[in-house]
Amino acid sequence: TNGSAPAVPSDQYDSLYLSPVTVGSSTLHLDFDTGSSDLWVFSSLQAQSSLVGHDYYMVDPAKEKQGYTWKISYGDGSGASGKVYADKVVVGGVTATAQAVEAATAVSAQFTQDVDTDGLLGLAMSTLNTVKPQQQKTFFDTVLKQLAQPLFAVDLKYHAAGSYDFGFIDKSKYTGAINYVNADTSKGWWGVSATAYSIGNASTSATVSGILDTGTTLLYVDTPIVKAYYAKVKGSKMDNTQGGYVFPCSATLPDFSLTIGGVKQIVPGKHINYSPTSAGNCFGGIQTNDGIGFSILGDIFLKSKYVIHEMGSTPRIGFAQQ
């Protein structure tokens, strides 16, 4: 069975995208995250005070995987932990009858205060799953065999609802050719490399290695590239109080591209004006990866493309223009 689920921006800035998922008998709104591999949810195991505003999974003790635990922390310092259940999970009509559902007993403040997000659904490789004593499969790995094709496609949009397709490529969601490159899954992520970047009409040869990450809002690249980009934005500056580069909201932002598989994958300048700040300027969608050694191609990069993640004998990533 193939299927498709909507990806709805959680707020006016596309901070994250939420998709409806049936977990047991509840419908929750989860953040599909190609940068991690745990399916975890707010649950009845948590203190009531932590559940205010959230939909949550009502655990059934008969379905508990006794003695199994999980604990995850993300690059932005957020995290969660809890117990594990085997239950039915349905995404866009695709059913996993006994999916490992990671029910939270504790979550960090960033998640508690984000009342729209009821948990995450990881879509990276299952080798990154945090469940102990036995690592569990992602939803995608669980349903892989029932899909017509071993793939999912990501269609995030700028200030609009997009979708996640499972098992099929939707020709109505892109124009032109799909450009495929092999994925580097050796670190558990959907890894890609670029051979150049461009700012406006100027192209620079460089090796930019990164991971595709729907769970990250912005586009994080090496500091020299970030500096070169904002050098082309009048009035821009690094503002440590705001935590990154800001600029006058009236600024014209140049397009940015990464050349992947010989094809320029363009991020429109318009998408790089992420949001207004509390200080009266605007916060950039391109920021430094703080020298973590690789780039994070988050939603700012993804929301102009239709991106196919194919787990064939040789994992591949396909890029097409929305």
Ligand SMILES: C[C@H]1CC[C@H](NC(=O)Cn2ccnc2)CC1
């Ligand atoms: C420098 C980057 C900063 C942003 C980091 N992204 C995340 O932490 C993504 N995420 C998933 C769940 N909650 C957050 C990746 C590193």
